[in-house]
Amino acid sequence: MPVSPPRPKQLPMTALRAFETAARLGGFAAAAQELGISPGAVSAHVKTLEDSLRAPLFLRSAKGVTLTALGARVLPDFTSAFDQMGQAMQLLHSEAAPQVVHIAALPAVAQFWLSPRLPALRAAAPDIEISITAMEMPPNLKRAPYDLCLFYDAALGEEVAQDGITPVCAPSFADQLRSPADLQHVPCLSDSSWSKDWDHWLQAACPDTAITPRGPEFSLYALAVEETVNGAGVLIGHTALIERQLNSGALVAPFETVVSLPLSLRLWSPRRHRRGSPAGQVARWLTGAGRVPDL
Structure with a gap:
Protein backbone atom coordinates (compact mmCIF):
# COMPACT_ATOMS: atom_id res chain seq x y z
CA MET A 1 0.00 0.00 0.00
CA PRO A 2 1.47 3.36 -0.98
CA VAL A 3 2.21 5.74 1.85
CA SER A 4 1.31 9.42 1.53
CA PRO A 5 3.70 11.41 3.66
CA PRO A 6 2.23 14.42 5.49
CA ARG A 7 2.78 17.67 3.66
CA PRO A 8 4.20 20.70 5.43
CA LYS A 9 1.43 23.03 6.50
CA GLN A 10 1.13 26.11 4.28
CA LEU A 11 1.47 29.51 5.90
CA PRO A 12 -1.81 31.49 5.79
CA MET A 13 -1.86 33.98 2.92
CA THR A 14 -3.80 36.62 4.89
CA ALA A 15 -1.18 36.50 7.63
CA LEU A 16 1.67 36.79 5.12
CA ARG A 17 -0.03 39.80 3.52
CA ALA A 18 -0.54 41.43 6.93
CA PHE A 19 3.13 40.92 7.78
CA GLU A 20 4.40 42.31 4.48
CA THR A 21 2.12 45.37 4.62
CA ALA A 22 2.97 46.16 8.25
CA ALA A 23 6.68 45.68 7.61
CA ARG A 24 6.66 47.80 4.45
CA LEU A 25 4.64 50.64 6.01
CA GLY A 26 6.28 50.50 9.42
CA GLY A 27 3.33 49.71 11.65
CA PHE A 28 0.04 47.92 12.21
CA ALA A 29 -2.13 51.04 11.97
CA ALA A 30 -0.80 52.01 8.54
CA ALA A 31 -1.16 48.41 7.37
CA ALA A 32 -4.74 48.34 8.60
CA GLN A 33 -5.58 51.43 6.56
CA GLU A 34 -4.17 49.92 3.36
CA LEU A 35 -5.76 46.51 3.91
CA GLY A 36 -9.13 47.85 5.04
CA ILE A 37 -9.14 46.00 8.37
CA SER A 38 -8.55 46.99 11.99
CA PRO A 39 -5.06 47.32 13.56
CA GLY A 40 -6.09 44.55 15.96
CA ALA A 41 -6.80 42.25 13.03
CA VAL A 42 -3.37 43.00 11.55
CA SER A 43 -1.75 42.24 14.88
CA ALA A 44 -3.68 38.97 15.19
CA HIS A 45 -2.70 37.87 11.68
CA VAL A 46 0.97 38.61 12.36
CA LYS A 47 0.81 36.76 15.70
CA THR A 48 -0.71 33.74 13.92
CA LEU A 49 2.17 33.78 11.44
CA GLU A 50 4.78 34.11 14.19
CA ASP A 51 3.20 31.21 16.10
CA SER A 52 3.28 29.06 12.96
CA LEU A 53 6.92 29.92 12.37
CA ARG A 54 7.84 29.73 16.05
CA ALA A 55 9.87 32.89 15.50
CA PRO A 56 9.18 36.61 16.02
CA LEU A 57 8.97 38.91 13.01
CA PHE A 58 8.46 42.16 14.94
CA LEU A 59 9.80 43.60 18.17
CA ARG A 60 6.95 45.28 20.06
CA SER A 61 7.33 48.31 22.33
CA ALA A 62 5.25 51.21 23.61
CA LYS A 63 6.50 53.27 20.66
CA GLY A 64 5.37 50.75 18.05
CA VAL A 65 6.92 47.83 16.22
CA THR A 66 10.23 47.23 14.49
CA LEU A 67 11.32 44.33 12.35
CA THR A 68 13.49 41.58 13.72
CA ALA A 69 16.51 40.52 11.70
CA LEU A 70 14.46 37.64 10.27
CA GLY A 71 11.59 39.96 9.29
CA ALA A 72 13.93 42.45 7.63
CA ARG A 73 15.71 39.67 5.75
CA VAL A 74 12.57 38.21 4.15
CA LEU A 75 10.64 41.44 3.57
CA PRO A 76 12.09 42.31 0.10
CA ASP A 77 11.11 38.91 -1.32
CA PHE A 78 7.56 39.16 0.02
CA THR A 79 7.16 42.73 -1.23
CA SER A 80 8.30 41.70 -4.70
CA ALA A 81 5.99 38.66 -4.64
CA PHE A 82 2.89 40.63 -3.59
CA ASP A 83 3.70 43.38 -6.12
CA GLN A 84 3.81 40.78 -8.88
CA MET A 85 0.62 39.18 -7.63
CA GLY A 86 -1.10 42.57 -7.59
CA GLN A 87 -0.02 43.29 -11.15
CA ALA A 88 -1.18 39.84 -12.24
CA MET A 89 -4.59 40.45 -10.65
CA GLN A 90 -4.84 43.81 -12.40
CA LEU A 91 -4.12 42.10 -15.70
CA LEU A 92 -6.71 39.43 -14.93
CA HIS A 93 -9.33 42.08 -14.14
CA SER A 94 -8.64 44.00 -17.33
CA GLU A 95 -8.61 40.88 -19.51
CA ALA A 96 -11.77 39.42 -17.95
CA ALA A 97 -13.77 42.66 -18.17
CA PRO A 98 -11.97 44.81 -20.75
CA GLN A 99 -14.84 47.29 -21.14
CA VAL A 100 -14.90 48.19 -17.43
CA VAL A 101 -12.61 51.03 -16.33
CA HIS A 102 -12.03 51.37 -12.59
CA ILE A 103 -11.14 54.89 -11.38
CA ALA A 104 -10.00 55.83 -7.87
CA ALA A 105 -10.53 59.50 -7.00
CA LEU A 106 -10.62 61.91 -4.11
CA PRO A 107 -14.28 62.15 -2.95
CA ALA A 108 -14.62 65.86 -3.78
CA VAL A 109 -12.95 65.31 -7.15
CA ALA A 110 -15.22 62.35 -7.93
CA GLN A 111 -18.35 64.39 -7.17
CA PHE A 112 -17.49 67.84 -8.46
CA TRP A 113 -14.99 67.30 -11.28
CA LEU A 114 -15.42 63.75 -12.57
CA SER A 115 -19.16 63.15 -12.21
CA PRO A 116 -20.25 66.14 -14.38
CA ARG A 117 -18.06 64.83 -17.21
CA LEU A 118 -19.41 61.28 -17.20
CA PRO A 119 -22.61 61.87 -19.25
CA ALA A 120 -20.61 63.19 -22.20
CA LEU A 121 -18.11 60.35 -21.85
CA ARG A 122 -20.89 57.75 -21.80
CA ALA A 123 -22.43 59.33 -24.88
CA ALA A 124 -19.09 59.26 -26.68
CA ALA A 125 -18.21 55.71 -25.60
CA PRO A 126 -21.43 53.86 -24.67
CA ASP A 127 -19.70 50.47 -24.58
CA ILE A 128 -17.34 51.53 -21.77
CA GLU A 129 -18.52 51.06 -18.18
CA ILE A 130 -17.01 53.49 -15.65
CA SER A 131 -16.62 52.31 -12.05
CA ILE A 132 -15.60 54.97 -9.49
CA THR A 133 -14.25 54.47 -5.98
CA ALA A 134 -13.91 57.55 -3.77
CA MET A 135 -11.06 57.48 -1.26
CA GLU A 136 -9.12 60.04 0.76
CA MET A 137 -5.66 58.81 -0.24
CA PRO A 138 -4.33 57.39 -3.50
CA PRO A 139 -4.23 53.58 -3.42
CA ASN A 140 -1.13 51.46 -3.70
CA LEU A 141 -1.20 51.03 -7.47
CA LYS A 142 1.01 47.94 -7.38
CA ARG A 143 -1.68 46.15 -5.38
CA ALA A 144 -5.07 47.79 -5.96
CA PRO A 145 -7.19 46.83 -9.01
CA TYR A 146 -7.66 50.35 -10.38
CA ASP A 147 -7.01 51.41 -13.95
CA LEU A 148 -6.76 55.16 -13.31
CA CYS A 149 -6.21 57.45 -10.33
CA LEU A 150 -7.43 61.05 -10.07
CA PHE A 151 -5.92 63.00 -7.17
CA TYR A 152 -4.01 66.16 -6.37
CA ASP A 153 -0.27 65.84 -6.86
CA ALA A 154 2.74 67.88 -7.96
CA ALA A 155 4.30 65.53 -10.48
CA LEU A 156 2.60 62.16 -10.95
CA GLY A 157 0.87 61.41 -14.23
CA GLU A 158 -0.68 64.07 -16.43
CA GLU A 159 -2.35 67.28 -15.35
CA VAL A 160 -6.08 67.43 -16.08
CA ALA A 161 -6.88 70.70 -14.28
CA GLN A 162 -5.08 73.49 -12.48
CA ASP A 163 -6.62 74.67 -9.25
CA LEU A 261 -1.98 75.96 -5.56
CA PRO A 262 1.28 73.98 -5.89
CA LEU A 263 -0.69 70.78 -6.45
CA SER A 264 -2.83 70.27 -9.52
CA LEU A 265 -5.45 67.69 -10.35
CA ARG A 266 -3.60 64.87 -12.09
CA LEU A 267 -4.42 61.52 -13.66
CA TRP A 268 -2.10 58.53 -13.51
CA SER A 269 -2.17 54.79 -13.96
CA PRO A 270 -0.35 51.74 -12.55
CA ARG A 271 0.57 50.64 -16.08
CA ARG A 272 0.72 51.89 -19.64
CA HIS A 273 -2.57 51.40 -21.45
CA ARG A 274 -2.83 50.74 -25.14
CA ARG A 275 -4.11 53.77 -27.03
CA GLY A 276 -7.27 52.00 -28.16
CA SER A 277 -8.00 50.19 -24.88
CA PRO A 278 -11.01 51.36 -22.82
CA ALA A 279 -8.77 52.67 -20.01
CA GLY A 280 -6.55 54.41 -22.55
CA GLN A 281 -9.57 56.01 -24.21
CA VAL A 282 -10.94 57.26 -20.88
CA ALA A 283 -7.52 58.63 -19.93
CA ARG A 284 -7.26 60.49 -23.25
CA TRP A 285 -10.73 61.92 -22.77
CA LEU A 286 -10.11 63.11 -19.22
CA THR A 287 -6.73 64.64 -19.98
CA GLY A 288 -8.40 66.47 -22.87
CA ALA A 289 -10.20 68.59 -20.26
CA GLY A 290 -13.59 67.24 -21.22
CA ARG A 291 -13.18 67.41 -24.98
CA VAL A 292 -14.34 64.22 -26.65
CA PRO A 293 -11.46 62.71 -28.67
CA ASP A 294 -11.82 60.11 -31.39
CA LEU A 295 -12.96 57.19 -29.28
Whole structure:
Protein backbone atom coordinates (compact mmCIF):
# COMPACT_ATOMS: atom_id res chain seq x y z
CA MET A 1 0.00 0.00 0.00
CA PRO A 2 1.47 3.36 -0.98
CA VAL A 3 2.21 5.74 1.85
CA SER A 4 1.31 9.42 1.53
CA PRO A 5 3.70 11.41 3.66
CA PRO A 6 2.23 14.42 5.49
CA ARG A 7 2.78 17.67 3.66
CA PRO A 8 4.20 20.70 5.43
CA LYS A 9 1.43 23.03 6.50
CA GLN A 10 1.13 26.11 4.28
CA LEU A 11 1.47 29.51 5.90
CA PRO A 12 -1.81 31.49 5.79
CA MET A 13 -1.86 33.98 2.92
CA THR A 14 -3.80 36.62 4.89
CA ALA A 15 -1.18 36.50 7.63
CA LEU A 16 1.67 36.79 5.12
CA ARG A 17 -0.03 39.80 3.52
CA ALA A 18 -0.54 41.43 6.93
CA PHE A 19 3.13 40.92 7.78
CA GLU A 20 4.40 42.31 4.48
CA THR A 21 2.12 45.37 4.62
CA ALA A 22 2.97 46.16 8.25
CA ALA A 23 6.68 45.68 7.61
CA ARG A 24 6.66 47.80 4.45
CA LEU A 25 4.64 50.64 6.01
CA GLY A 26 6.28 50.50 9.42
CA GLY A 27 3.33 49.71 11.65
CA PHE A 28 0.04 47.92 12.21
CA ALA A 29 -2.13 51.04 11.97
CA ALA A 30 -0.80 52.01 8.54
CA ALA A 31 -1.16 48.41 7.37
CA ALA A 32 -4.74 48.34 8.60
CA GLN A 33 -5.58 51.43 6.56
CA GLU A 34 -4.17 49.92 3.36
CA LEU A 35 -5.76 46.51 3.91
CA GLY A 36 -9.13 47.85 5.04
CA ILE A 37 -9.14 46.00 8.37
CA SER A 38 -8.55 46.99 11.99
CA PRO A 39 -5.06 47.32 13.56
CA GLY A 40 -6.09 44.55 15.96
CA ALA A 41 -6.80 42.25 13.03
CA VAL A 42 -3.37 43.00 11.55
CA SER A 43 -1.75 42.24 14.88
CA ALA A 44 -3.68 38.97 15.19
CA HIS A 45 -2.70 37.87 11.68
CA VAL A 46 0.97 38.61 12.36
CA LYS A 47 0.81 36.76 15.70
CA THR A 48 -0.71 33.74 13.92
CA LEU A 49 2.17 33.78 11.44
CA GLU A 50 4.78 34.11 14.19
CA ASP A 51 3.20 31.21 16.10
CA SER A 52 3.28 29.06 12.96
CA LEU A 53 6.92 29.92 12.37
CA ARG A 54 7.84 29.73 16.05
CA ALA A 55 9.87 32.89 15.50
CA PRO A 56 9.18 36.61 16.02
CA LEU A 57 8.97 38.91 13.01
CA PHE A 58 8.46 42.16 14.94
CA LEU A 59 9.80 43.60 18.17
CA ARG A 60 6.95 45.28 20.06
CA SER A 61 7.33 48.31 22.33
CA ALA A 62 5.25 51.21 23.61
CA LYS A 63 6.50 53.27 20.66
CA GLY A 64 5.37 50.75 18.05
CA VAL A 65 6.92 47.83 16.22
CA THR A 66 10.23 47.23 14.49
CA LEU A 67 11.32 44.33 12.35
CA THR A 68 13.49 41.58 13.72
CA ALA A 69 16.51 40.52 11.70
CA LEU A 70 14.46 37.64 10.27
CA GLY A 71 11.59 39.96 9.29
CA ALA A 72 13.93 42.45 7.63
CA ARG A 73 15.71 39.67 5.75
CA VAL A 74 12.57 38.21 4.15
CA LEU A 75 10.64 41.44 3.57
CA PRO A 76 12.09 42.31 0.10
CA ASP A 77 11.11 38.91 -1.32
CA PHE A 78 7.56 39.16 0.02
CA THR A 79 7.16 42.73 -1.23
CA SER A 80 8.30 41.70 -4.70
CA ALA A 81 5.99 38.66 -4.64
CA PHE A 82 2.89 40.63 -3.59
CA ASP A 83 3.70 43.38 -6.12
CA GLN A 84 3.81 40.78 -8.88
CA MET A 85 0.62 39.18 -7.63
CA GLY A 86 -1.10 42.57 -7.59
CA GLN A 87 -0.02 43.29 -11.15
CA ALA A 88 -1.18 39.84 -12.24
CA MET A 89 -4.59 40.45 -10.65
CA GLN A 90 -4.84 43.81 -12.40
CA LEU A 91 -4.12 42.10 -15.70
CA LEU A 92 -6.71 39.43 -14.93
CA HIS A 93 -9.33 42.08 -14.14
CA SER A 94 -8.64 44.00 -17.33
CA GLU A 95 -8.61 40.88 -19.51
CA ALA A 96 -11.77 39.42 -17.95
CA ALA A 97 -13.77 42.66 -18.17
CA PRO A 98 -11.97 44.81 -20.75
CA GLN A 99 -14.84 47.29 -21.14
CA VAL A 100 -14.90 48.19 -17.43
CA VAL A 101 -12.61 51.03 -16.33
CA HIS A 102 -12.03 51.37 -12.59
CA ILE A 103 -11.14 54.89 -11.38
CA ALA A 104 -10.00 55.83 -7.87
CA ALA A 105 -10.53 59.50 -7.00
CA LEU A 106 -10.62 61.91 -4.11
CA PRO A 107 -14.28 62.15 -2.95
CA ALA A 108 -14.62 65.86 -3.78
CA VAL A 109 -12.95 65.31 -7.15
CA ALA A 110 -15.22 62.35 -7.93
CA GLN A 111 -18.35 64.39 -7.17
CA PHE A 112 -17.49 67.84 -8.46
CA TRP A 113 -14.99 67.30 -11.28
CA LEU A 114 -15.42 63.75 -12.57
CA SER A 115 -19.16 63.15 -12.21
CA PRO A 116 -20.25 66.14 -14.38
CA ARG A 117 -18.06 64.83 -17.21
CA LEU A 118 -19.41 61.28 -17.20
CA PRO A 119 -22.61 61.87 -19.25
CA ALA A 120 -20.61 63.19 -22.20
CA LEU A 121 -18.11 60.35 -21.85
CA ARG A 122 -20.89 57.75 -21.80
CA ALA A 123 -22.43 59.33 -24.88
CA ALA A 124 -19.09 59.26 -26.68
CA ALA A 125 -18.21 55.71 -25.60
CA PRO A 126 -21.43 53.86 -24.67
CA ASP A 127 -19.70 50.47 -24.58
CA ILE A 128 -17.34 51.53 -21.77
CA GLU A 129 -18.52 51.06 -18.18
CA ILE A 130 -17.01 53.49 -15.65
CA SER A 131 -16.62 52.31 -12.05
CA ILE A 132 -15.60 54.97 -9.49
CA THR A 133 -14.25 54.47 -5.98
CA ALA A 134 -13.91 57.55 -3.77
CA MET A 135 -11.06 57.48 -1.26
CA GLU A 136 -9.12 60.04 0.76
CA MET A 137 -5.66 58.81 -0.24
CA PRO A 138 -4.33 57.39 -3.50
CA PRO A 139 -4.23 53.58 -3.42
CA ASN A 140 -1.13 51.46 -3.70
CA LEU A 141 -1.20 51.03 -7.47
CA LYS A 142 1.01 47.94 -7.38
CA ARG A 143 -1.68 46.15 -5.38
CA ALA A 144 -5.07 47.79 -5.96
CA PRO A 145 -7.19 46.83 -9.01
CA TYR A 146 -7.66 50.35 -10.38
CA ASP A 147 -7.01 51.41 -13.95
CA LEU A 148 -6.76 55.16 -13.31
CA CYS A 149 -6.21 57.45 -10.33
CA LEU A 150 -7.43 61.05 -10.07
CA PHE A 151 -5.92 63.00 -7.17
CA TYR A 152 -4.01 66.16 -6.37
CA ASP A 153 -0.27 65.84 -6.86
CA ALA A 154 2.74 67.88 -7.96
CA ALA A 155 4.30 65.53 -10.48
CA LEU A 156 2.60 62.16 -10.95
CA GLY A 157 0.87 61.41 -14.23
CA GLU A 158 -0.68 64.07 -16.43
CA GLU A 159 -2.35 67.28 -15.35
CA VAL A 160 -6.08 67.43 -16.08
CA ALA A 161 -6.88 70.70 -14.28
CA GLN A 162 -5.08 73.49 -12.48
CA ASP A 163 -6.62 74.67 -9.25
CA GLY A 164 -6.84 77.84 -7.24
CA ILE A 165 -8.57 79.00 -4.09
CA THR A 166 -10.75 82.04 -3.51
CA PRO A 167 -13.65 82.87 -1.18
CA VAL A 168 -17.09 82.10 -2.61
CA CYS A 169 -20.60 82.63 -1.32
CA ALA A 170 -24.24 82.74 -2.35
CA PRO A 171 -25.18 85.88 -4.38
CA SER A 172 -27.42 87.09 -1.55
CA PHE A 173 -24.45 86.93 0.82
CA ALA A 174 -22.05 88.88 -1.40
CA ASP A 175 -23.50 92.28 -0.46
CA GLN A 176 -21.96 91.90 3.01
CA LEU A 177 -18.45 91.67 1.58
CA ARG A 178 -16.88 94.92 0.42
CA SER A 179 -13.29 93.98 1.31
CA PRO A 180 -11.46 90.99 2.81
CA ALA A 181 -11.67 92.72 6.20
CA ASP A 182 -15.40 91.97 6.21
CA LEU A 183 -14.57 88.27 6.50
CA GLN A 184 -13.89 88.93 10.17
CA HIS A 185 -17.63 89.43 10.76
CA VAL A 186 -19.19 86.57 8.78
CA PRO A 187 -19.10 82.76 9.10
CA CYS A 188 -16.13 81.36 7.15
CA LEU A 189 -16.66 77.74 6.15
CA SER A 190 -13.83 75.30 5.55
CA ASP A 191 -13.13 71.66 4.77
CA SER A 192 -11.10 69.61 7.25
CA SER A 193 -8.95 68.13 4.46
CA TRP A 194 -7.90 71.63 3.37
CA SER A 195 -7.83 73.36 6.75
CA LYS A 196 -4.96 75.69 5.77
CA ASP A 197 -6.65 77.12 2.67
CA TRP A 198 -7.95 80.22 4.42
CA ASP A 199 -4.46 81.02 5.75
CA HIS A 200 -2.91 80.63 2.28
CA TRP A 201 -5.47 82.89 0.65
CA LEU A 202 -5.34 85.60 3.34
CA GLN A 203 -1.54 85.70 3.26
CA ALA A 204 -1.65 86.35 -0.48
CA ALA A 205 -4.69 88.65 -0.64
CA CYS A 206 -4.11 90.84 2.40
CA PRO A 207 -0.78 90.05 4.10
CA ASP A 208 -0.85 93.22 6.19
CA THR A 209 -4.31 92.67 7.63
CA ALA A 210 -4.85 90.50 10.70
CA ILE A 211 -7.92 88.42 9.94
CA THR A 212 -8.86 85.23 11.76
CA PRO A 213 -11.66 83.48 9.87
CA ARG A 214 -14.14 81.70 12.09
CA GLY A 215 -16.87 79.31 11.15
CA PRO A 216 -17.92 75.67 10.86
CA GLU A 217 -15.57 73.04 9.53
CA PHE A 218 -16.90 70.14 7.44
CA SER A 219 -15.42 66.71 6.84
CA LEU A 220 -17.18 66.55 3.46
CA TYR A 221 -16.40 69.21 0.87
CA ALA A 222 -19.76 68.52 -0.79
CA LEU A 223 -21.59 69.46 2.39
CA ALA A 224 -19.55 72.64 2.76
CA VAL A 225 -20.41 73.62 -0.81
CA GLU A 226 -24.11 72.87 -0.28
CA GLU A 227 -24.21 74.93 2.90
CA THR A 228 -22.49 77.81 1.12
CA VAL A 229 -25.04 77.69 -1.70
CA ASN A 230 -27.74 77.79 1.00
CA GLY A 231 -26.30 81.01 2.41
CA ALA A 232 -24.54 79.66 5.52
CA GLY A 233 -21.43 81.75 5.00
CA VAL A 234 -18.29 82.13 2.90
CA LEU A 235 -16.32 79.09 1.76
CA ILE A 236 -12.74 79.02 0.61
CA GLY A 237 -13.52 77.45 -2.74
CA HIS A 238 -11.41 75.33 -5.08
CA THR A 239 -12.01 76.73 -8.55
CA ALA A 240 -11.46 73.38 -10.29
CA LEU A 241 -14.24 71.81 -8.23
CA ILE A 242 -16.90 74.53 -8.10
CA GLU A 243 -16.79 75.52 -11.76
CA ARG A 244 -20.43 74.54 -12.32
CA GLN A 245 -21.67 76.51 -9.31
CA LEU A 246 -19.76 79.61 -10.41
CA ASN A 247 -20.93 79.32 -14.02
CA SER A 248 -24.56 78.86 -12.99
CA GLY A 249 -24.48 81.76 -10.52
CA ALA A 250 -25.27 79.54 -7.52
CA LEU A 251 -21.99 80.79 -6.09
CA VAL A 252 -20.08 84.02 -6.70
CA ALA A 253 -16.52 85.08 -5.94
CA PRO A 254 -16.72 88.45 -4.15
CA PHE A 255 -12.98 89.18 -4.40
CA GLU A 256 -10.66 89.18 -7.41
CA THR A 257 -7.70 87.38 -5.83
CA VAL A 258 -7.36 83.72 -6.81
CA VAL A 259 -4.35 81.98 -5.27
CA SER A 260 -2.77 79.20 -7.34
CA LEU A 261 -1.98 75.96 -5.56
CA PRO A 262 1.28 73.98 -5.89
CA LEU A 263 -0.69 70.78 -6.45
CA SER A 264 -2.83 70.27 -9.52
CA LEU A 265 -5.45 67.69 -10.35
CA ARG A 266 -3.60 64.87 -12.09
CA LEU A 267 -4.42 61.52 -13.66
CA TRP A 268 -2.10 58.53 -13.51
CA SER A 269 -2.17 54.79 -13.96
CA PRO A 270 -0.35 51.74 -12.55
CA ARG A 271 0.57 50.64 -16.08
CA ARG A 272 0.72 51.89 -19.64
CA HIS A 273 -2.57 51.40 -21.45
CA ARG A 274 -2.83 50.74 -25.14
CA ARG A 275 -4.11 53.77 -27.03
CA GLY A 276 -7.27 52.00 -28.16
CA SER A 277 -8.00 50.19 -24.88
CA PRO A 278 -11.01 51.36 -22.82
CA ALA A 279 -8.77 52.67 -20.01
CA GLY A 280 -6.55 54.41 -22.55
CA GLN A 281 -9.57 56.01 -24.21
CA VAL A 282 -10.94 57.26 -20.88
CA ALA A 283 -7.52 58.63 -19.93
CA ARG A 284 -7.26 60.49 -23.25
CA TRP A 285 -10.73 61.92 -22.77
CA LEU A 286 -10.11 63.11 -19.22
CA THR A 287 -6.73 64.64 -19.98
CA GLY A 288 -8.40 66.47 -22.87
CA ALA A 289 -10.20 68.59 -20.26
CA GLY A 290 -13.59 67.24 -21.22
CA ARG A 291 -13.18 67.41 -24.98
CA VAL A 292 -14.34 64.22 -26.65
CA PRO A 293 -11.46 62.71 -28.67
CA ASP A 294 -11.82 60.11 -31.39
CA LEU A 295 -12.96 57.19 -29.28
